[in-house]
Amino acid sequence: MCDTPNMRKHSSEVVDGIEAAPARAMLRAVGFTDEDFNKPQIGIASTWAMVTPCNMHINKLADEAEKGANAAGGKAVVFNTITISDGIANGTVGMKYSLVSREIIADSIEAVAGCEGFDGIVAIGGCDKNMPACIMGMARLNRPSIFVYGGTIKPGAGHTDIISVFEAVGQHAKGELNAIQVKQIEEVAIPGPGSCGGMYTANTMASAIEALGMSLPGSSAQNAVSDEKMSDCYRAGQQVLELLKKDIKPSDIMTKKAFENSIRVVIALGGSTNAVLHFLAMAHTVGVDLTLDDFVRLGETTPVLADLRPSGKYMMSELVAIGGIQPLMKRMLAQGLLHGDCLTVTGKTLAENLADVADYPEGQDIIRDFDKPIKADSHLIVLKGNLAPEGSMAKITGKEGLFFQGNAxxxxxxxxxxxxxxxxxxxxxxxxxxxxxxxxxGPGMREMLSPTSAVMGKGLGKDVALITDGRFSGGSHGFVVGHITPEAAEGGPIALIENGDVITIDAVTREISVNVSDEDMAKRRAHWTAPAPKYTRGVLAKYAKTVSSASEGAVTDK
Incomplete structure (x- = not known):
């Protein structure tokens, strides 16, 4: 963490004393009064941008958080950081910047909050990379902080969403849809603000952060355009002042046990493989020892209970309507699957937060009972073998089957x-x-959403598998394995595979292998040469030089 003595610059250091007159003059220009100089300064990190519907409303949410912090006796200062759109960039060269943006956002929150001396932070995120980035940025400075999720989008006409559009492209290639039908789906699938509507990466990470204890209860399961979301932001602004009074910091909340809670909740929800990458990165940032082996250990006793897209049929807005993830967590706590003594941003423990939560309504079938799970153990499968000696990630709910063998x-x-x-x-x-x-x-570890969606659209979802050293969108489904390490650019075995090699993927034994002997692989490796860097300057070049393996979270400060 970056919370060292020389980094502990707080607002009082900025505005106290005669020598601080220049700083006060600057602050007067942005609206400070004499009274404000004696208040704690709360940075409101907004990821607002018009580049994506996920974040197009977050400026209004930031305003509510500002009001809440001010009403509680603080002085809020709103600042912006970047965001990108995976949905727009997927399948293009632009997607190389997606995972890179996580590091840029974390860096910028750390830089602004550290430089300005904010006493506390509220960060509002609404898309795949800016959410873990907000957590990483806040954790680096380790000052009282709360994360707020921007909220989920409402379904499009005909129960459609962004994945419906990607898969329509594949259906067009198969001849099942004409161009007019694809355009009709395109026109209605995204009806307004909010993050992609299934248990894709955005909703996965929102749920993960709430289960981690870094969001107020209910924050992950609210529609983007709703009174509940506005209230969530206002209360977060208020609550960060309480955290400041009690000196509760991210490192007090984001413990190993809290990460275990979060991982289990993501498994129960059938969440995205991207969560694994982000969990490893967030844990690294806060100094918690988390590895792929922890996902294996926790996954053995955690069932998949949520019938949510992409593998299931329901959308996040439908889970919101029956109570979100709080009743699920209460059920899991009663089953002994969660640590109830973990501290949260409410200042209370997880068990205390859940004490008065009502159960789901009778008759709902979005969240299964423990005796009728969708899958008895985790869908997030860590696979190792001669093709991925350092590990890889598969998302296998069981609907795809548990074994695949085919030709490369x-x-x-x-x-x-x-x-x-x-x-x-x-x-x-x-x-x-x-x-x-x-x-x-890549650099940048692009998501393979276009290929996986094309596979599903072509009707090959149960007939082919896909493996990559890249990663997958939370919207990807089918028999897919990503995060293969070591990656091809470092001479990993995936670089040595040839057309026709027989590849075996076994989710039961957790193995991924290619039927090539060690001797033959060694011969191939002797003839392999590393490719020249694709970029020699700019952010992609810097990223390629500093990024760690996917099995370590693909962080840039290892």
Whole structure:
């Protein structure tokens, strides 16, 4: 963590004494009065931008958080950080910047809050990367902090969402939809503000952060446009002053036990594989020892209970309507799956927060009972073997099957793979291999949403598998394995696979292997040469030089 003595600059250091007159003059210009100089300063980190519906409303939410902090006796200062849109960038070169943006956002929150000397922080995020980034930025400075989720989008007409559009492209390639029908889906799927509507990465991370204890109860399960979300922001602004009085910091909340709670909740919800990457990064930032082995250990006794998209049928807004994740956590606590003594941003323990939570209404079938799970253990499967000696991540709910064996169909980029799928080159019993898309090799570890959606749209979801050193969107489903490490750019085994090699994926034994002997792999490695860097200057070049392995969270300050 960055919370060292020379970093502990707070607002009183900025505005006290005659020598602080220049600072006070600057602050008067942005609206401070004499009275404000004696109040705690609360930074409100807004990820507002018009580049994506996920964040287009967050400026209004930041205003509510500002009001709450001011009403509680603080002086709030709103500042912005960047965000990007995965949904727009997916399938393009622009997606290389997506995971990179997580580091940029965390860096910027740390830089602004550290420089300005804020006493507390409220950060509001609404899309896949800015949410873990907010947590990382706040954790680095380790000052009283609360995260607020921007909220989920409402369903489009016909129960559609952004994944409906991606899959329509594949259905068009198969001849099931014409161009007019694709356009009709495109026009209605995204009706307004909010994050993608299933248990994709945004809603996964919102749920994870609430379960971690860094959001107010209920924050993860509210519609983006709602009175509940406005109230959530106002109360967060108020509550950060209480955290300041009690000196409760992120490191007091984000303990190993809290991460275990969060991981279990994400498993129960059937959440995105991206959560694994972000969990590892957040834990690293706050100094908690978390590894892929922890996901294996916790996954053995945690069932998948939520029938949510992409693998299920319901949307997040429908989970919101029956009570969100609080009743689920109360059930899990009663089953002994959660640590009830973990501190949260309410100043109370998780068990205290859940004490008066009502159960789900009778007759709902979004959240299953423990005796009728969708899957008895985790869908987030860590696979190792001669193809991924340092590990890989699969999202297997059981609906895809638990075993796949097929012939490698190798592509050196996402674009090449997408064309191979759409033009019929990929056939049943193929294992699509997409390499040189890892953190260093991409660089940026792009999501393979376009290829996986094309596979589903072409009707090949149960007939082919896809493996990559890149990663997947929370909207991806099918028999897919990502985060393969070491990645191809570092000479990992995935760089040595050839067309026709037989690849085996076994979710029961947790193995991923290729039927090539060690001797033959060594011969191939002797002829392999590392590719030249794709970028030699700018943020992608810096990222490629500093980023760690996906098995370590793809952080840049390891």
């Amino acid at each position: 169909r190798v592509y050196a980029s996402e674009e090449d793979a997408l064309q191979g799928i759409l033009n019929g080159e990929v056939v049943a019993k193929d294992v699509i291999v997409i390499r040189y898309e890892g953190p260093k090799g």
